[in-house]
Amino acid sequence: MFCIVILFIFGIMIFSSFKFTNLTALLVFSIALTTSSFAQELAILKYKGGGDWYGNPTALPNLIKYCNENINTKITPKPQTVEVGSTDIFQFPMLHMTGHGNVFFSETDAENLRNYLISGGFLHIDDNYGMQPYVNKELKKVFPNKDLVELPTNHEIFNNVYKFPKGLPKIHEHNGKRPQAFGVFQENRLILLFTYESDLGDGWEDPEIHNDPPNVREKALKMGANIIKYVFDN
Numbered sequence: 223m224f225c226i227v228i229l230f231i232f233g234i235m236i237f238s239s240f241k242f243t244n245l246t247a248l249l250v251f252s253i254a255l256t257t258s259s260f261a262q263e264l265a266i267l268k269y270k271g272g273g274d275w276y277g278n279p280t281a282l283p284n285l286i287k288y289c290n291e292n293i294n295t296k297i298t299p300k301p302q303t304v305e306v307g308s309t310d311i312f313q314f315p316m317l318h319m320t321g322h323g324n325v326f327f328s329e330t331d332a333e334n335l336r337n338y339l340i341s342g343g344f345l346h347i348d349d350n351y352g353m354q355p356y357v358n359k360e361l362k363k364v365f366p367n368k369d370l371v372e373l374p375t376n377h378e379i380f381n382n383v384y385k386f387p388k389g390l391p392k393i394h395e396h397n398g399k400r401p402q403a404f405g406v407f408q409e410n411r412l413i414l415l416f417t418y419e420s421d422l423g424d425g426w427e428d429p430e431i432h433n434d435p436p437n438v439r440e441k442a443l444k445m446g447a448n449i450i451k452y453v454f455d456n
Contacts, residue, residue, distance in 0.1 A: 262297055262298055263298045263301070263302060263313070264282060264286065264298075264301045264302075264314060264315075264317075264318060265301055265302040265303065265304045265311070265314040266282060266301055266304070266319070266320075267304060267306060267311075267317045267318065267319040267345070268303055268304065268305045268306070269305075269306050269319065269325050269331075270306075270325075270328070270331070271324035271326030271356065273322065273323035273324045273353065274321045274323060274350075275320070275321050277320050277321050277350050277423070278423040278426070278427050280427045280428045280431065281320070281424070281426035281427050282301045282318050283301060284443070285426045285447070285450070286298075286299055286301065287299065288426075288447060289446070289447050292447060293383050293447050293450070293451055295450060295454070297450075301318070302314070304317070306331040306334065306335055307330050307331040307334050308334070309334070311334065311343065312338055312341075312343070314343070315343065315344060315453055316344045316346065316450070316453045317338075317343065317345045318345075318348070319345060319346065319347045319348070320348045320350050320353075320423050321350055321352075321353055322350050322351055322353065323352050323353070323356070324356050325353060325356040325357055325360050326356075327360045327363050327364065329363065331363075332364045336365065339364075339406075339408065339414060340413070343413070344412075344413055344414070344453045345413070345415070346414075346449055347414070347415070347417070348417045348420075348421070349416070349417065349418045349421075350421060350423055350424065351396050351421065354418055358370065361414075368406050368407075370405065370406060370416055371404060371405060372403065372404055373390075373403045373404065373405050373412075373415075375387060375389040377403075377405075377412075378452060378456075379403070379412065379415070379448055379449060380403075382452060382455070383444070383447055383448055383451050384444040384445070384447065384448055386444075386445060389401070389403060390402060390403040390417060390445065391422075391441040391445055392419070393420055393421045393422055393424055393425040393434070393441065393442045394420075394421035394425075394434075396421075397419070399419045400419065401418065401419045402419060402420075403415060403416070403417050403418070404418065411456055412452070412456070415449065421442075422442050422445055424442070425438060425439050425442020426439075426442055426443060
């Protein structure tokens with residue numbers, strides 16, 4: 223959980239280190255940094271391209287409920303929805319993105335998302351099956367000089383609240399491939415997490431939607447809680 227003092231110091235560091243081209247985004251972000259609500263809400267990222275950005279509607283609310291009950295967070299129960307190119311993204315410490323199909327970022331979207339991420343934001347992309355080729359392509363617009371790298375099993379995100387010695391858990395089978403967690407880093411801080419061949423979001427959904435066994439759903443929620451913990455601590 224961010225406190226006001228930490229946010230103020232963090233804001234000074236950001237403003238001294240980064241130059242925003244979008245002055246409106248800078249203003250929104252500076253306002254967010256001075257309020258405790260910056261760490262209290264999460265948002266679903268709405269993107270262009272025709273993919274179902276609205277997939278798994280009960281997933282993030284259920285993860286928020288789990289975190290509030292188990293790791294002492296105080297996140298607003300209902301997540302917001304924000305568009306990639308909107309300055310509203312600067313109000314949230316974490317954005318969640320999912321779907322099955324096409325993703326498209328305009329140059330404006332890519333610039334806005336890049337500014338958000340390098341200034342302290344975090345994006346979790348959960349491939350609900352079929353997103354990978356589009357995500358890989360569009361992320362090159364956001365970070366032309368950065369690549370997605372696979373996270374080792376000893377990374378903090380697998381070892382904070384709950385332990386995942388084998389790394390990302392497998393929730394749903396698709397092609398029989400192993401689950402993989404990829405990341406983008408900025409000065410050793412993980413700023414983007416892409417979970418692939420896992421379907422964490424399916425595991426977060428209401429139990430009757432996928433009829434997952436309780437232990438499988440618990441694994442998904444615990445991994446989600448680790449992600450939230452990492453975001454709030456870093």
